[in-house]
Amino acid sequence: MAVALTPHQTVFALVTSLLTFLFILELVRRRRLREEYSWLWLLTAGAMILLVVWFRLLVVVTHLVGAVTPLNTLLLFAVLFLFAIAVHYSVIVSRLTTQVKNLAQELALVAARLEERQS
């Protein structure tokens, strides 16, 4: 049978995930973080909150993944989400690289045409 989270663990997990959730929302509110890049963070924090609050679900998931204690499950999912976020950023960076490449090419072609017209 899975060992219940201690009150310490519950409070710490709840506070950190709530703070993360609110922090991300605040960044979006101040337009420091764009909405389209915030969803994975909010999903992560939200899932953590849900798992801590709804202990039965955490126990079920713990059995499902074969973890030893519910705390392990929380950590496992934290790592998985961080991994997902890192990959998400790699994809975004790749897209930005392509966009920068296209812009640089466009700029070079337009600048060359302007120069040739002037001379």
Added chain:
Amino acid sequence: MKPLVLVPAFNEAARIGRVLTGIRAAVPDATVLVVDDGSSDDTAAVARAAGARVVRLAFNLGAGVAAQTGYKLAIREGFDCVVHLDGDGQHEPADIPVLLALLERGEADVAIGSRFLGGTAYQPSVLRRAGMGLFRWLTWMLTGARFTDVTSGFRAFSREVVAFVAAEWYPTDYADADVIITLRRAGFRLKETPVRMYPRAGGRSMHAGLRPLYYVFKMLLSVSLAPLRGQPAGRKGN
């Protein structure tokens, strides 16, 4: 045929003048375009002085990106074909007409200059030969066609091919074996012809330090994923 001779260059001020003179002598009527890949030396000025048109990229983006910039220009300005050669003097400009002739006669959409088809005796290092052998074998496995020189950057593309590579897809760097595979899979006809190549005359090769290792990794990945990317829409009717 209205050909564009495309010479991407990165810090080649010391060598590009001679290349451009050679091109002028070989194909006097062709437009010559130098794409300066964010050089910090006088590459652009030297090229202009030699009578070439120059497009300057604001920062260094890689040989593939520089080449694609030229392909984009060729498409917009209605050139019929593009000959690509390196700005460091490794490729013999006098062989440009040989590549163009293949396209002109309609024998191929892509003419690849091969240093191993009885041109000059070119002797790469053992390591480089091993690498070339590996990619030659991979290209053969993946396309069913044998090419003698899959790492050749001395090539001519017909207008259709130029349109294809100018659109979305083109590798940012080391555009060789994967280009051959993708173009073949897109249904284009590729043909090799002997050309002369020389060892690089000074300056920094793009294959220095740890780069060969990265090159092999990048090429292996790109070559093995090429067949999994589905059929690109290239030549019509194929």
